[in-house]
Amino acid sequence: MHTPRIENDSRRAFLRGALQGAAGLTLAIYLPGAHAAGAAAPAAAGAANLAPAFEPNAFIRIGTDGMVTVISKHVEMGQGAYTGLATLVAEELDAAWSQVRIEGAPADASRYNNLAFGPFQGTGGSTAIANSWEQMRKAGASARAMLVSAAAAQWQVPAASISVSDGVVTHGASGRHATFGELAPAAAHLPVPADVTLKSPTDFKLIGKHVPRKDSADKINGRARFTQDVQLPGMLTAVVAHPPRFGATVQSFDASKAKAVKGVVEVVQIQNGVAVLAKDTWSAIKGREALRVVWDESKASKLSSEELFTRYRALAQQPGAVARSEGDTDAAFARAARTLRAAYDFPYLAHAAMEPLNCVVQLGAGQCELWYGAQFQSIDQGSVAALLGVKPEQVKINMLYAGGSFGRRASKDADYVLEAVRIAKASKTKAPIKMVWLREDDMKGAYYRPAFHHALEAALDADGRPIAWRHRLVGQSILTGTAFGGMVKNGIDTVSVEGAANLPYGIPALQVELHSPADIPVAAHWWRSVGSTHTAYSTETFMDELAAAAGQDAVAYRLALLGKHPRHAGVLKLAAEKAGWGQPLAQGPAGTRRGRGVAVHEAFGTFVAEVAEVTVAADGSFTVDRVVCAVDCGMVVNPDVVRAQVEGGVGFALSAALHGAITLKNGAVEQSNFHDYAPIRINEMPKVEVHIVPSADKPTGIGEPGVPPLAPALANALAAATGKRIRSLPIRTGELQA
Amino acid sequence: MITLNINGNTTRVDVAGDTPLLWVLRDRLHLTGTKYGCGMGLCGACTAHLDGHPVRSCSTPVSAAVGKKIVTIEAVDQARVGQAVQAAWQKLDVVQCGYCQSGQIMSAVALLESNRKPTDADIDSAMAGNICRCATYVRIRAAIHEAAQALA
Numbered sequence: 001m002h003t004p005r006i007e008n009d010s011r012r013a014f015l016r017g018a019l020q021g022a023a024g025l026t027l028a029i030y031l032p033g034a035h036a037a038g039a040a041a042p043a044a045a046g047a048a049n050l051a052p053a054f055e056p057n058a059f060i061r062i063g064t065d066g067m068v069t070v071i072s073k074h075v076e077m078g079q080g081a082y083t084g085l086a087t088l089v090a091e092e093l094d095a096a097w098s099q100v101r102i103e104g105a106p107a108d109a110s111r112y113n114n115l116a117f118g119p120f121q122g123t124g125g126s127t128a129i130a131n132s133w134e135q136m137r138k139a140g141a142s143a144r145a146m147l148v149s150a151a152a153a154q155w156q157v158p159a160a161s162i163s164v165s166d167g168v169v170t171h172g173a174s175g176r177h178a179t180f181g182e183l184a185p186a187a188a189h190l191p192v193p194a195d196v197t198l199k200s201p202t203d204f205k206l207i208g209k210h211v212p213r214k215d216s217a218d219k220i221n222g223r224a225r226f227t228q229d230v231q232l233p234g235m236l237t238a239v240v241a242h243p244p245r246f247g248a249t250v251q252s253f254d255a256s257k258a259k260a261v262k263g264v265v266e267v268v269q270i271q272n273g274v275a276v277l278a279k280d281t282w283s284a285i286k287g288r289e290a291l292r293v294v295w296d297e298s299k300a301s302k303l304s305s306e307e308l309f310t311r312y313r314a315l316a317q318q319p320g321a322v323a324r325s326e327g328d329t330d331a332a333f334a335r336a337a338r339t340l341r342a343a344y345d346f347p348y349l350a351h352a353a354m355e356p357l358n359c360v361v362q363l364g365a366g367q368c369e370l371w372y373g374a375q376f377q378s379i380d381q382g383s384v385a386a387l388l389g390v391k392p393e394q395v396k397i398n399m400l401y402a403g404g405s406f407g408r409r410a411s412k413d414a415d416y417v418l419e420a421v422r423i424a425k426a427s428k429t430k431a432p433i434k435m436v437w438l439r440e441d442d443m444k445g446a447y448y449r450p451a452f453h454h455a456l457e458a459a460l461d462a463d464g465r466p467i468a469w470r471h472r473l474v475g476q477s478i479l480t481g482t483a484f485g486g487m488v489k490n491g492i493d494t495v496s497v498e499g500a501a502n503l504p505y506g507i508p509a510l511q512v513e514l515h516s517p518a519d520i521p522v523a524a525h526w527w528r529s530v531g532s533t534h535t536a537y538s539t540e541t542f543m544d545e546l547a548a549a550a551g552q553d554a555v556a557y558r559l560a561l562l563g564k565h566p567r568h569a570g571v572l573k574l575a576a577e578k579a580g581w582g583q584p585l586a587q588g589p590a591g592t593r594r595g596r597g598v599a600v601h602e603a604f605g606t607f608v609a610e611v612a613e614v615t616v617a618a619d620g621s622f623t624v625d626r627v628v629c630a631v632d633c634g635m636v637v638n639p640d641v642v643r644a645q646v647e648g649g650v651g652f653a654l655s656a657a658l659h660g661a662i663t664l665k666n667g668a669v670e671q672s673n674f675h676d677y678a679p680i681r682i683n684e685m686p687k688v689e690v691h692i693v694p695s696a697d698k699p700t701g702i703g704e705p706g707v708p709p710l711a712p713a714l715a716n717a718l719a720a721a722t723g724k725r726i727r728s729l730p731i732r733t734g735e736l737q738a
Numbered sequence: 739m740i741t742l743n744i745n746g747n748t749t750r751v752d753v754a755g756d757t758p759l760l761w762v763l764r765d766r767l768h769l770t771g772t773k774y775g776c777g778m779g780l781c782g783a784c785t786a787h788l789d790g791h792p793v794r795s796c797s798t799p800v801s802a803a804v805g806k807k808i809v810t811i812e813a814v815d816q817a818r819v820g821q822a823v824q825a826a827w828q829k830l831d832v833v834q835c836g837y838c839q840s841g842q843i844m845s846a847v848a849l850l851e852s853n854r855k856p857t858d859a860d861i862d863s864a865m866a867g868n869i870c871r872c873a874t875y876v877r878i879r880a881a882i883h884e885a886a887q888a889l890a
Contacts (some may be wrong), residue, residue, distance in 0.1 A: 100754070213833065280766070286776075354838045354871045647876045648834055651873020651876075682865045683863075688876050
């Protein structure tokens, strides 16, 4: 059935304008398949939609029942994007929150590109709200104007005399009113306004207020649909035997026992392993257990984590590519009253989202349909199209909820999506395929937050002020060799040094250098807050050591150096005030030591300071009792979602600080499941308080920035309690013994 | 054939007795609210009730569920405690990605069925088998207290 759509020049001009408005944020991204953008728009998903619907633009559909469907171009993976984007639309539309529902957008970068990424559809970098802030509001305001025009024409009254509130359009003077649903058919025939006026923030009814999440209801009754839950007629489930070591390949395999397992239908070899296809998941799992694969390990890696760090430490002795250079560091060190040095090791980290990676694929003649928690639609669509030799628009992507991602589903090379498509391609059955990675596949999945080594040196003058700072980082580049390679300039991968090269402290001589070792078999991948996961730690614990060496208070010392960075200073002051900084901590149980530590960091344009309080037992074991956070993310769309993201960010960061390490031995990943790669559990979760700085600045992101300050604040608290500086993560409690 | 009592209904399924209950629920009966997370009873995403006790269905052979009342997230609202827990979860907007939340709710309901006034320590103990990678723990704790109050 053909759904009436408004396709006209005004809408395209509106979209073009929205794109141009964000040009300052546009990043250079080279897409696989080359023509992902500009594809003809497929009919909007959701055929059950009520006709005649009113579709003023690509983001809104209003049915005759009055339901407002907001099309979210961003995946919902827990960060609240669905709720946030719909709030922006509903605010300007003056819809009632109860009449709003949300649907994931199809893959079509011509309509659903991330304005911060250029002609690219994808979610990441805490950009969902920041890049949609004006676009979604304009979409809502434009629809509202058309509904008002429709009412004005019907009632023969001036549009200016009409008001809209809670989804009802009213002409006050005559008392006439109509619902959105009643006006939708007439509004659908009107031109899209060329320009719309957005509300003044003082008139906001939803933005900045408590608006409940739209995904709560379905996520508490089991109805929310994740990739894992997709069932298609005749569908087979595929479980893959992957190489045990990096660089190993399939030499041969014996599928006879696997095929003897009841429910197993087919066993196929793919580029990166052997897939067992069965009528249900358990049969596929049993089939994989029965499968015998002989791996060719002649070219397999023998790398161990110890060797890696030995090599990294040696590299840190050599000059690297220069990421920032100011003043004369050599001269400053020569006249220093005191110098300090520290070196840090950060392990590989797995994303370990609760939903292991998966993807559902159905191949047809000259086309491919996918169902999954799609995060980088443009990469996935282009990569699949290239593999199948079809046009990107022939690859249809149905975006489902993602059961977490933390960056993993934003694959730079569509790795897991291509694996699913390769299985479907190799299968003779033509059945739809649900590829599922078991937890072990996911844990050993080879895309990790890269391991890093940092070496820092600082020079202090006689008053304890830092006069020089040298920071050398060693770690794999995430961007090199990917579609994002254009963002690597002069040997500097910007995401390797983010948080280090833009150190906010006023230090007159400053040198930041980077080594990006290349011949390592592990795929370096973004992991919630990316470079800041390690740069915040080294810079903020080292700054704490400087303050201690100067005999000064850690907050006052930082504030004295943040004169040009009022937003850093603002969150630092707020967190300190709310935490009772400077007041003595209550004593812990007999034999324990208590401490409080602080850190402040900017990530993705958002400023966060956190104060952690710890209690350390004589044996070095400790509890994190309380974390006080202050956040400046510009204007807040949903304060409760901001709080939730910071609470969760604290817990996510704490998992890494306490337990997180993926280690290599003889070219294999040593961890396999939650017993040896342990996220924190509820008993390890501290009390978390989140305080938001009121702001009139444009919104920035909140999905990631709560993560970076936690580990350094915690380490600084442990140092306050024990005098011991933690320079290698995860924290080993043995180092903290009394 | 194995006969099961699931969510108040009697169902017969043709599976081997050693098949984990999780896969019977999900793949045979399409009760997909119960999630696969680890397959080793480590994360609790697959938590269901057997005669009111929370079990990790990924590590429970279906044969062990025969003759017992199985309740999954899809029917947890049939009892007052389940309704109170879901209402508290929604009121406090506990969920983020949501993938673990069925299991969290099943564990929380089992806790409140046996202990109407849980302390923080009781909650930590009862909920320690359920991992939330989004770390919604602050709100899980608050929501359990909220539900306990509503039930008082």
